[in-house]
Amino acid sequence: MKFVAFERNTQGTGASRRLRNSGRTPAIVFGGEQQPIAIELDHNALWHAVQKETFHASVLDMDLGGTVHKVLLRDVQYHPFKPLVLHVDFQRVDDKTRLHKKVPLHFINADTSPAVKIDKCTVNHVLTEVEIECLAIQLPEFIEVDLGQAVKGQAFHANDLKLPAGVKLVTHGKPNPTLATVIEPVEEVIIAPVVSAAGDKKGKKAKK
Template identity: 70%
Template sequence: MQFTAFERSKQGTGASRRLRNTGRTPGIVFGGTTAPAVIELDHNSLWFALQKEAFHAALLDMELNGNTEKVVLRNVQYHPFKPLVLHVDFQRVDENTRVRKKVPLHFINAENSPAVKQDKCLVNHAMTEVVVDCLAMQIPEFITVDLGNAVKGQSIHTNDLVLPAGVKVIVHGKPNPGIATLVEPKEEIIAAPVAAAAGDKKGKKKK
């Protein structure tokens, strides 16, 4: 994905506020052998780009002053309740830069699995994304989790993921946390109002 940024001449809280009032978003790009640069972006273009999953995980091409640099999104600050991006951070990367990034999980073929198709199980998602460690040029846009052969009661763990070459999942706490489980739907048992009916009969008296 490619986007355009512009050099920002003024800094500070007041300057950033005035910038936002003109439909621009302040930001910064850092990393590499070049000094950090303060930038600004068109807010609406940035807002719509942020709605795309790939903008958060994939390698990006940033055009700045006629030059194109490889960057990754590092941080986004949103307004507490308004649809407004307050600030955005990018990191310059090259073929030697190693990064840790959150990557979304795409679950496929659940409807064709024995668990869902035959046993009417539900897929309980414990995780929808994982943190990966890899070279910047190897960042996957997403990781596919194929549930086509899943059976009732099966749990899918991080060790079951099929990862691209050079990509490693970083976990904290449990060494092999669960990602999804195929569980049977719970049946609701509705008790008939027998007790109430019996009470009504006892309450009736012969005249």
């Protein structure tokens, strides 16, 4: 995924406010052997980009002054209630850069599994993303969790993941965390009214 950035000559709170009022978003690029560079982006293009999962979980091509840099989105600051991106951080990466990064989980084939199709169970997604460690060139956009063979009462854990080559799961000491569980349907129990000898359905004596 490619985007265009422009060098930013002015910094500070006032300058950033004026920049946002003009339809631009302040940002910074750091990492690698170069010094951090202040940049700016077209806000409308950026807003559409941050809605895409790929923009958050893949190595991006940033065109800055005609030179393409490999970068990774590291942080996005949003306005509390307006559809507005306030600031963005990017990290320079190359083939030797080793990353710690959260990537989304894609749960697939649940609808065709015996648990859902036959037993009418539902799948509870306990986690929607996991943290991994890998080289930048090995970073996956997402990791699939195949639920095609899920059965009633089953739980899927981190050890069940099929990770791409060179990708290591980071669990921060948690042994084999749960990713999803299969929940059995709840049977609806209808309680019949209690009928007394006098014919009162509430179980009370009938009034004369």
